[in-house]
Each structure stands twice: as C-alpha cells, then as structure tokens.
Amino acid sequence: MFDLSLLSRKARPLVGLDVSSSSVKLLELVGGDGETLRVERYVIEPMAREAVVDGNIANMDLAVDAVRRALRRFGAGVKGVAMALPASAVITKRIMLPGGLREEEMEVQVESEANQYIPFALDEVNLDFQVLGDAVGEDQDVEVLIAASRKEKVEDRVALAEAAGLKAEVMDVESFATQSAFDLVVRQLPQGGKDQIIALVDVGATMTRVTVFLNANEVYTREQVFGGNQLTHDVARMYGMSVEDAEAAKKNKTLPETFAAELQRPFVDSLALEISRVLQFFFTSTQYNQVDQIVLAGGCAVIPDLPDVVKSRTQIETLVANPFSGMAVSSKVRPKALVADAPALMVACGLAMRRVEA
Ligand SMILES: Nc1ncnc2c1ncn2[C@@H]1O[C@H](COP(=O)(O)OP(=O)(O)OP(=O)(O)O)[C@@H](O)[C@H]1O
Numbered sequence: 001m002f003d004l005s006l007l008s009r010k011a012r013p014l015v016g017l018d019v020s021s022s023s024v025k026l027l028e029l030v031g032g033d034g035e036t037l038r039v040e041r042y043v044i045e046p047m048a049r050e051a052v053v054d055g056n057i058a059n060m061d062l063a064v065d066a067v068r069r070a071l072r073r074f075g076a077g078v079k080g081v082a083m084a085l086p087a088s089a090v091i092t093k094r095i096m097l098p099g100g101l102r103e104e105e106m107e108v109q110v111e112s113e114a115n116q117y118i119p120f121a122l123d124e125v126n127l128d129f130q131v132l133g134d135a136v137g138e139d140q141d142v143e144v145l146i147a148a149s150r151k152e153k154v155e156d157r158v159a160l161a162e163a164a165g166l167k168a169e170v171m172d173v174e175s176f177a178t179q180s181a182f183d184l185v186v187r188q189l190p191q192g193g194k195d196q197i198i199a200l201v202d203v204g205a206t207m208t209r210v211t212v213f214l215n216a217n218e219v220y221t222r223e224q225v226f227g228g229n230q231l232t233h234d235v236a237r238m239y240g241m242s243v244e245d246a247e248a249a250k251k252n253k254t255l256p257e258t259f260a261a262e263l264q265r266p267f268v269d270s271l272a273l274e275i276s277r278v279l280q281f282f283f284t285s286t287q288y289n290q291v292d293q294i295v296l297a298g299g300c301a302v303i304p305d306l307p308d309v310v311k312s313r314t315q316i317e318t319l320v321a322n323p324f325s326g327m328a329v330s331s332k333v334r335p336k337a338l339v340a341d342a343p344a345l346m347v348a349c350g351l352a353m354r355r356v357e358a
C-alpha cells in the first residue's frame with residue numbers, strides 16, 4: 001500500500017502526517033494542478049520520547065496521544081492522511097519489465113521478482129510497485145520501482161491513524177517524500193540545480209542523514225547516529241532540567257546566555273565535522289570528487305551559525321531548505337514561524353503534495 005493498489009484512490013488533497021521520533025507533524029497544502037500551492041496550516045507537536053524508536057511505533061498509546069494533541073491544535077475537517085514509513089522499514093528495488101504489460105501481468109512479474117530478494121514470505125509483506133518515468137511504447141522496457149515492507153510496519157501506522165480518527169490513504173516512504181520536497185528546493189537554485197552535485201543533509205533528533213543527488217538521482221546515502229537529542233541532553237545536564245524542558249527551552253530560546261558558547265557552538269562544530277566526514281566517505285567510495293551545494297534540512301538546520309560553520313569547514317555553498325518558498329501562505333500561518341519550521345517539514349511537505357489519483 002505504498003500509495004497504489006492497496007488503498008482507495010480519491011482525487012483530493014491529503015493532509016501530510018509525519019510521525020517521527022521527536023514529533024508529530026501535520027501539514028495541509030491546498031491548490032495545485034497548475035495553481036500555486038498554498039500552505040494552509042501545520043502543526044509540530046512533541047512526541048513522548050519512548051513512543052517512536054528507530055521509526056517503529058514502540059508505544060502505541062503515547063503515539064496516539066501525540067497525534068490527537070496535534071489534531072486538536074490543527075483544527076477540524078481532517079480525515080484522509082498521507083503517511084510514510086522510514087526507509088529502514090522498506091526494501092526497494094528497481095527492475096526492468098517489458099512495456100505494454102497489463103496491470104495484472106505486471107503484478108505477477110513483480111511478485112516473482114520480489115520473491116527472489118525479499119527475505120520474508122510474501123504473505124507477510126505489503127508489496128507495491130510504480131512504473132517510473134513516462135509511459136513508453138510496447139516494444140520498450142519500462143523501469144519499475146518495487147517497494148516491500150513487513151505488514152506489521154504498515155498496519156501499525158494505519159492503526160495509529162485510525163485510533164486518532166484518521167484514515168491513512170497513502171503509505172509512502174520517508175525518503176521518497178523528502179525527495180519531493182527537496183525537488184522544490186533544488187528548483188530554486190541557479191539553472192534549477194542542473195548537473196549540480198547536491199548533498200541533502202537532514203539533521204533530526206537522533207540521526208543525521210546525508211543523501212547526495214545529481215539531476216534528481218540519488219548517488220549516495222549514509223546515516224550517522226548524531227542529532228539534536230545530543231544537544232538537548234547536554235542542556236538537561238548543564239542546567240539541571242528534565243529532557244522535555246530542555247527540549248522546549250532549546251527551541252523557545254529561553255536558555256541562559258552561556259548556552260550559545262558553551263553548548264550550542266561545540267554542537268555545531270561537531271555536526272559540521274560529522275558532515276565533512278560523511279562527504280569524505282562519499283568522495284572515497286564513489287567516482288565523484290566534489291559537491292557543489294549543501295542543503296541543510298531537519299529540525300537542527302535552523303540552529304544559528306550552522307550554515308556558516310558547515311560552509312567554512314567543507315568549503316561548499318550551504319543553504320537551509322525551504323520547500324515552501326515558492327508557495328503562498330494562508331493568513332492562519334505565521335510566515336516567520338514557517339520559515340523556521342520549514343526544514344523540519346520536508347517529509348510532511350512531500351506527503352501533503354500527494355494527490356491520490358481518481
Ligand atoms: N528552533 C530550533 N532550534 C534548535 N533545535 C531545534 C529547533 N527546532 C527543532 N530543533 C531540533 O531538531 C530536532 C528535531 O528535528 P526533526 O523534526 O527533523 O527530527 P525527527 O525527524 O523527529 O528525528 P529523526 O529524523 O532523527 O528521527 C530536535 O532535536 C529538536 O530539538
């Protein structure tokens with residue numbers, strides 16, 4: 001049910017629901033189909049720490065509470081949502097199939113292909129596929145993306161939505177949703193980022209994910225266990241606060257003056273070092289020897305000085321992602337807050353852009 005055959009299809013926009021380790025994010029975009037999209041509303045609601053671990057729902061009750069709280073703040077009128085599984089829960093593979101196959105013929109081919117590389121019985125997985133690129137003639141092969149995930153991973157998220165009164169109509173993959181939002185960011189670059197090697201650096205609460213793209217193709221990806229939680233824990237320790245209070249104080253900027261120099265700056269320095277290390281791995285393990293642009297995303301992207309420090313350490317142009325910069329903004333949304341939250345809303349943005357076909 002990664003968006004396709006297993007769920008009903010409706011030609012209306014869906015609200016993006018991103019459930020991650022640190023928060024629940026809801027985002028609604030309206031318009032589209034030629035019109036400028038408008039950011040209608042969004043919320044970022046903190047998630048209890050033990051609720052989602054490594055992308056898995058570890059405590060359903062706590063996760064449901066967070067989604068309900070998010071919905072209360074978001075407002076009424078939400079039913080259909082687009083959700084995503086973490087990339088780690090999904091096996092994807094690209095295969096070539098003859099063009100001109102009927103849907104059912106393709107299903108048979110996909111299943112037999114999937115049998116060969118999925119390490120579980122097929123009745124334990126949700127399997128879906130999507131033809132990539134434009135439809136071509138009958139005599140040409142088409143590239144097909146297969147995605148498979150263990151059923152319980154999908155069912156957990158569907159159940160989470162349901163318990164909060166929502167219906168998961170699309171189950172995407174976080175990395176795909178991120179890439180849709182990233183495409184919007186890349187379009188803002190000179191020449192639309194054409195032929196540029198661009199590293200998307202997503203610094204979340206627990207993980208830093210670096211994905212390198214060239215002309216919308218992923219050429220490298222790597223994850224490091226490093227994220228904003230480190231800084232939050234340092235704050236909690238230094239100022240004798242609970243982790244929850246430390247997290248809130250960090251975001252609301254209500255910490256003592258010593259925070260910037262004693263905690264934030266060392267964190268930014270380690271993060272920049274971490275990023276430059278990952279790029280070194282990229283250079284040594286691929287044919288590429290340069291990166292033209294770094295795009296920072298994830299909640300930590302807005303930490304002051306981070307772009308400058310990353311730029312000076314790596315000698316690579318660095319900007320902070322804002323997938324909404326070409327969109328209109330409803331009067332319900334504070335533009336300044338949106339810019340600050342934008343890098344953390346990449347997955348939610350990609351999900352909210354999903355239109356389910358009729
Ligand atoms: N304004 C801010 N200033 C500093 N840090 C912030 C700010 N906003 C969010 N963060 C930090 O960003 C992190 C959350 O980012 P994000 O929402 O991208 O993470 P996540 O997707 O839940 O985590 P992960 O991808 O690691 O599972 C937290 O550590 C949070 O403290």
Ligand SMILES: [Mg+2]
Nearest residue numbers: 020204205298
């Ligand atoms: Mg994340």
